[in-house]
Amino acid sequence: MKHVRVEATGTGNYLDPRAYLRLLPALSPELPPGARAFAADPDHYDFPGKRCVKDLVLDTLLRGTTDGEDWLQLGFRHNCWKHDEDLSIRYAGLRTLTHDPAAWTGFGAVTLDEILPHDHGCSHEIGFLAGSLTVVSRDLTAAWTEADCPDK
Template structure:
């Protein structure tokens, strides 16, 4: 597996932001001390979100499919899942500090 295998990632934070009529969901994933980066996935113009959570473990499946409203992104975790339907999806690797997530403006998010 490469340096950026999603199966090594754990979900650390979900943020919901209301923007006018549509919502934005931001999911943050980090490694277990394996790399200096975090993965930020931003879902814009969210149509639906399904979240099943127990104490969630690492990512097991990451699948993006076309949908009438844009795309459908399914993330299966050990102990949970996230399924989002949205008009736009953006995934970006962000430098991180130990025990925190840093966004692309340099703001540390714990």
């Protein structure tokens, strides 16, 4: 990621979105509406918050074409210790999807993410404990839905 810091330490990960959050007011006008709303949500980087992306786990990936436009949908499963909801992100006007490692093997939990303006609309890089995904699209829509936490 360009501005969000995710660094491995001997005991875990150092996560710091502050540089990105300082730039976000200047970047926001350049982001498409859905990407801007998701990036600027005050809970997005609030680590103890219920709608922070940290600790979500990617569990679905759907890809298709509607009316000649490619789309991608990523589904993230909640962590019952932290979240009350699952997250779904739909990318309209999909341009590229890249991932590291190249094999689709368990990425683990989300560390943090970063949404930036792009010539095609926006880029969304998602860091995981064991890799990353980057999506370039015209825009994205994020939706939270109630999760099935049995102990809540």
